[in-house]
Amino acid sequence: YESVGSYTVMLTVSDGSDESSETKTDYITVIEPTDEPDGWFLQNPYPVPDDLYSLNVLDANTAVAVGQGGTIIKTTDAGATWSILNSGTSVNLNDVYFPSMSTGYAVGNNPAYGEPGTVLKTTDSGDTWDALSISINYDMRGVFFIDENTGWIVGDGSYGQDGTVIKTINGGDSWTEQSSNIDGEIRAVFFLDSNIGWIGGEGYCALTTDGGSTWTPVDITTEDYQYVKEIQFLDANNGWIAASTSLYQTTDGGNIWTAVVPASDEYYSSVYFSDANTGWASSEEKVFKTIDGGANWTEQIDLPGYGGYDIESLDFSGSTGWFAGTEGIIYQNTDGSWTEMSSSIFPDTHTDLKDLFFVDENTGWIVGAVDNIWKTNDGGHSWIEQTGEFWTVYDVDFVDASNGWAVGDGPYNDDAKIYHTTDGGTNWTEQTSGTENWFAAVDFIDTNNGWAVGYAGTILHTSDGGNNWSEQSSGTGEYLNDVIFLDSQTGWVCGTNGIILHTTDGGTNWSQQTNSNDNNLYSMYFLDSNHGFAVGAEITILETTDGGSAWNEITTGSYTDPSYNSITFADQLNGWIVGDNGTLLTTTDGGSTWTEQINPTGVDLESVFFVNPTTGWAVGDNGAILKTSTAGEIPVAINEPDFVDTEPQKYMLHQNYPNPFNPTTTIVFDIPQAAKTNITVYDITGRTVDNLVSEYKQPGRYSVVWNAGDVPSGMYFVRMTAGTFSSVKKMILLK
Numbered sequence: 001y002e003s004v005g006s007y008t009v010m011l012t013v014s015d016g017s018d019e020s021s022e023t024k025t026d027y028i029t030v031i032e033p034t035d036e037p038d039g040w041f042l043q044n045p046y047p048v049p050d051d052l053y054s055l056n057v058l059d060a061n062t063a064v065a066v067g068q069g070g071t072i073i074k075t076t077d078a079g080a081t082w083s084i085l086n087s088g089t090s091v092n093l094n095d096v097y098f099p100s101m102s103t104g105y106a107v108g109n110n111p112a113y114g115e116p117g118t119v120l121k122t123t124d125s126g127d128t129w130d131a132l133s134i135s136i137n138y139d140m141r142g143v144f145f146i147d148e149n150t151g152w153i154v155g156d157g158s159y160g161q162d163g164t165v166i167k168t169i170n171g172g173d174s175w176t177e178q179s180s181n182i183d184g185e186i187r188a189v190f191f192l193d194s195n196i197g198w199i200g201g202e203g204y205c206a207l208t209t210d211g212g213s214t215w216t217p218v219d220i221t222t223e224d225y226q227y228v229k230e231i232q233f234l235d236a237n238n239g240w241i242a243a244s245t246s247l248y249q250t251t252d253g254g255n256i257w258t259a260v261v262p263a264s265d266e267y268y269s270s271v272y273f274s275d276a277n278t279g280w281a282s283s284e285e286k287v288f289k290t291i292d293g294g295a296n297w298t299e300q301i302d303l304p305g306y307g308g309y310d311i312e313s314l315d316f317s318g319s320t321g322w323f324a325g326t327e328g329i330i331y332q333n334t335d336g337s338w339t340e341m342s343s344s345i346f347p348d349t350h351t352d353l354k355d356l357f358f359v360d361e362n363t364g365w366i367v368g369a370v371d372n373i374w375k376t377n378d379g380g381h382s383w384i385e386q387t388g389e390f391w392t393v394y395d396v397d398f399v400d401a402s403n404g405w406a407v408g409d410g411p412y413n414d415d416a417k418i419y420h421t422t423d424g425g426t427n428w429t430e431q432t433s434g435t436e437n438w439f440a441a442v443d444f445i446d447t448n449n450g451w452a453v454g455y456a457g458t459i460l461h462t463s464d465g466g467n468n469w470s471e472q473s474s475g476t477g478e479y480l481n482d483v484i485f486l487d488s489q490t491g492w493v494c495g496t497n498g499i500i501l502h503t504t505d506g507g508t509n510w511s512q513q514t515n516s517n518d519n520n521l522y523s524m525y526f527l528d529s530n531h532g533f534a535v536g537a538e539i540t541i542l543e544t545t546d547g548g549s550a551w552n553e554i555t556t557g558s559y560t561d562p563s564y565n566s567i568t569f570a571d572q573l574n575g576w577i578v579g580d581n582g583t584l585l586t587t588t589d590g591g592s593t594w595t596e597q598i599n600p601t602g603v604d605l606e607s608v609f610f611v612n613p614t615t616g617w618a619v620g621d622n623g624a625i626l627k628t629s630t631a632g633e634i635p636v637a638i639n640e641p642d643f644v645d646t647e648p649q650k651y652m653l654h655q656n657y658p659n660p661f662n663p664t665t666t667i668v669f670d671i672p673q674a675a676k677t678n679i680t681v682y683d684i685t686g687r688t689v690d691n692l693v694s695e696y697k698q699p700g701r702y703s704v705v706w707n708a709g710d711v712p713s714g715m716y717f718v719r720m721t722a723g724t725f726s727s728v729k730k731m732i733l734l735k
Helices: none
Strands: 005-013 022-030 042-043 052-057 063-067 072-075 081-083 091-098 104-108 116-124 142-147 149-154 163-166 176-183 188-191 197-200 204-208 218-219 228-232 239-243 247-250 267-273 279-283 285-292 297-301 311-317 319-327 331-332 337-340 353-358 366-368 373-376 393-398 403-406 418-421 430-431 439-444 450-454 459-462 470-472 480-485 493-497 502-503 521-526 532-536 540-544 554-557 564-569 575-579 584-587 605-612 617-620 624-627 665-672 675-682 688-697 700-707 714-722 725-733
Touching: 005 430, 063 091, 063 104, 063 311, 063 319, 081 373, 104 142, 104 149, 116 142, 142 188, 149 188, 149 197, 176 197, 188 228, 188 439, 197 228, 197 239, 204 228, 228 714, 239 279, 279 311, 331 617, 353 617, 366 403, 366 617, 403 439, 403 450, 450 480, 450 493, 493 521, 493 532, 532 564, 532 575, 540 564, 575 605, 575 617, 665 675, 665 688, 665 714, 688 714
Parallel strands: 052 091, 052 311, 091 142, 228 267, 267 311, 353 393, 353 605, 366 393, 393 439, 439 480, 480 521, 521 564, 564 605
Antiparallel strands: 005 022, 042 624, 052 063, 063 072, 072 081, 091 104, 104 116, 142 149, 149 163, 163 176, 188 197, 197 204, 204 218, 228 239, 239 247, 239 267, 267 279, 279 285, 285 297, 311 319, 319 331, 331 337, 353 366, 366 373, 393 403, 403 418, 418 430, 439 450, 450 459, 459 470, 480 493, 493 502, 521 532, 532 540, 540 554, 564 575, 575 584, 605 617, 617 624, 665 700, 675 688, 675 714, 714 725
């Protein structure tokens, strides 16, 4: 197509006579491409912030890595670019192996206690993955195939029982459980052919010569907690093991193992030999090389950074080597030296981000465990380190493009920190807090009036921009995690054990509000003085419609469920929640219902912020910065609903078609019972744009056309109400 817009496709079916012909109309919408992807995408780090637990190199250009939160990434250009692939799961993936260029397998944890472990398969070089069915209700740790059909998976077992070994000979269509004779979890597996193989667990290795029908355990070491992480054999006699505190070698097929490096505090995770003399091994943040079969080892790289990174997996194809590890680090070796292929705006340090604030689509700040504050002027595509000396900062708030505050922790036996800027962050000055209790949150309603809350019930207030802070009595010793004020008088605070405090006099008096949920609460948002939300541990969402006199549970779970860490709204209808394990939810009906959105990471997300109903960011662990310019949604062209010739069974507002559109679109809705019906169009500010239907409707399916010729391009919302039913859909107008 030469231009953007909606195109009509018509299909006519006829037997040759006009009377019997039938025409079906459909639509194709061509959208102007943008510089940013649809949905949520990562701005930092590259390619992912997730811990990578396994890497398999297919050839000099192609590698696949798996890891935290269901992460699968792939390169086909020697690491210059990486694609984030859809695994279909959010569990940790622990190992990946390709017996051929096209067919690969990945294994991981079980989604919940008592459910089967995760096994995935691809037949298109990793571009798409399908889940395979197994009956073992434990985490799966390792996988190895000798061809596309025959392979083994190892994993955990019941306490005091043997670890898991299962085998397939038909590409994973069915699995046979084998007796491993090794207690506890098994993390490593390697086979030379269909008969000879090895598995490794805690302090033991077991070998088989009959394809796993029988396994003979061998004691590797008498040291406790010596977990076997990886096994490699060059032939039936010569092999190596990477274990917790040492590397081991065998020359007799695994009957006797000898430590080839002294036991140490190093935690060895991976080993690879290209021949009998040349090999590499990784331990924590280091890679070693030997050219004499393991008699001597030379350190090749020691990763920088406070606390160091952990290298989890190392693999080679010919002379090209790779390793991957925690926080998404990826390095490549093509000339004897290691070069980083991953990147981050935070060099040489661990970077858990805690909060962010934007004043418009371009200008924003992020804070966290980075001992600094960072600013962007281009919507997050680049970040500038701010001037100042900072401790860990947990929260940041701005009232305009110039005036902002940030709060956090301080050194031992010193005041907790409050920082202030009047020039958009070019310079930050420290304000006197007068307390050693760290701060979790800060909220200002103008350049003078603000509150900071934190440890042990601490609430501070200022009426002069922070030049002077005074303590207010909270009446509680709970940790206070968030504070929100609507004006100089009305505010709320939430914290541990379900504590919710409310004030109507600027904090002179705080009263505790009734809440039957005692989970820790981490974030609050109020749409007005009556309608508000609080979120917290164990997928807790609380809602009030009377200013907090009563709080109702929308969702709550158990200790195994992730925490919801932050909630925000862009307007009365559109809101988002982020949480642990990459959790990301959205609502388009003011919080009545919440749905999950696709997220490119599985790390914990700590804060979310939107400047309008389409543009927002989220931040979290390992320096993760996510952005969306499409409200987190991936727009698709929605076609006309299939016609039904029976009365509808339920109220329904169908997606408009075409969508996106210009300038007209059709809205279809179903009425199962007679009711007063309203169809109303709103803009992103919540202002009514058009009333399309306002009348009593009998049961049936109806449609109405909206002509948007007089309104500008953008996102609009159509809302249907009928009796107690209410539903909202998003519409995109492109001119």
